[in-house]
Amino acid sequence: xxxxxxxxxxxxxxxxxxxxxxxxxxxxxxxxxxxxxxxxxxxxxxxxxxxxxxxxxxxxxxxxxxxxxxxxxxxxxxxxxxxxxxxxxxxxxxxxxxxxxxxxxxxxxxxxxxxxxxxxxxxxxxxxxxxxxxxxxxxxxxxxxxxxxxxxxxxxxxxxxxxxxxxxxxxxxxxxxxxxxxxxxxxxxxxxxxxxxxxxxxxxxxxxxxxxxxxx
Numbered sequence: 001x002x003x004x005x006x007x008x009x010x011x012x013x014x015x016x017x018x019x020x021x022x023x024x025x026x027x028x029x030x031x032x033x034x035x036x037x038x039x040x041x042x043x044x045x046x047x048x049x050x051x052x053x054x055x056x057x058x059x060x061x062x063x064x065x066x067x068x069x070x071x072x073x074x075x076x077x078x079x080x081x082x083x084x085x086x087x088x089x090x091x092x093x094x095x096x097x098x099x100x101x102x103x104x105x106x107x108x109x110x111x112x113x114x115x116x117x118x119x120x121x122x123x124x125x126x127x128x129x130x131x132x133x134x135x136x137x138x139x140x141x142x143x144x145x146x147x148x149x150x151x152x153x154x155x156x157x158x159x160x161x162x163x164x165x166x167x168x169x170x171x172x173x174x175x176x177x178x179x180x181x182x183x184x185x186x187x188x189x190x191x192x193x194x195x196x197x198x199x200x201x202x203x204x205x206x207x208x209x210x211x212x213x214x215x216x
Contacts, residue, residue: 033076044196065117073216158175163191
C-alpha cells in the first residue's frame with residue numbers, strides 16, 4: 001500500500017470543509033495532501049495532523065523535522081477524524097506540539113537557524129532514505145513496533161529521534177492511547193513502515209474513523 005494508493009471514491013464527491021477563512025477541521029484530525037488526477041481520483045503525498053487550533057497543522061519534512069504551519073484551505077487535501085472519545089484526538093495533538101520545533105510561516109526569516117529541532121525527519125545523510133525504507137517492511141503491527149513504542153514511552157515527552165510524516169501521525173495516537181485497542185484510537189500499524197497511502201487506506205477501512213471531507 002504505497003504512496004500511489006487510491007481510495008474507491010472521487011475527490012469532488014467528498015464534502016468540502018471550507019468554512020470562511022479556515023477549514024471545518026478539528027484538533028487531532030489526520031490529513032493528507034493529495035494529487036487529484038483527471039479522472040477525479042487522488043493519491044496521497046504527505047501526512048499532517050491538525051493542531052491546537054483548526055487553522056494549524058503539524059508536519060514532519062526532510063528539511064525541518066516536526067514543526068507547525070498555517071493550514072492552507074486552498075491545498076488539495078482530505079481529512080480523517082476519530083469517531084471515539086474526543087480527548088484521544090486532543091491528546092495526540094498535544095504530543096504533536098511537544099515534538100514541534102515551533103511555528104513556521106511566510107513572515108519568519110531563517111526559521112531553521114533560529115529554532116531548535118526536537119524531533120527530526122531522518123538522521124541519514126540522504127534524508128529520503130528513511131521514507132524509502134519505510135515501504136520495504138511489513139506495516140503489520142507486531143513485536144518490533146511494540147518494542148519501539150516501549151522505548152519511546154520511557155523518554156521525556158515520548159519523543160522518537162526522527163519520524164517521517166505518516167510515521168508521526170501513527171505514533172501520536174499510539175503513544176497517547178498506549179492500550180492496543182483500535183476502538184480507543186490506537187492505530188494498529190507498524191509506524192516505521194507506514195507510508196501516507198498505507199495510513200490513509202487503514203483509516204478509510206477502519207470502523208473507528210471517518211473520512212470527513214476535503215479542502216479545496
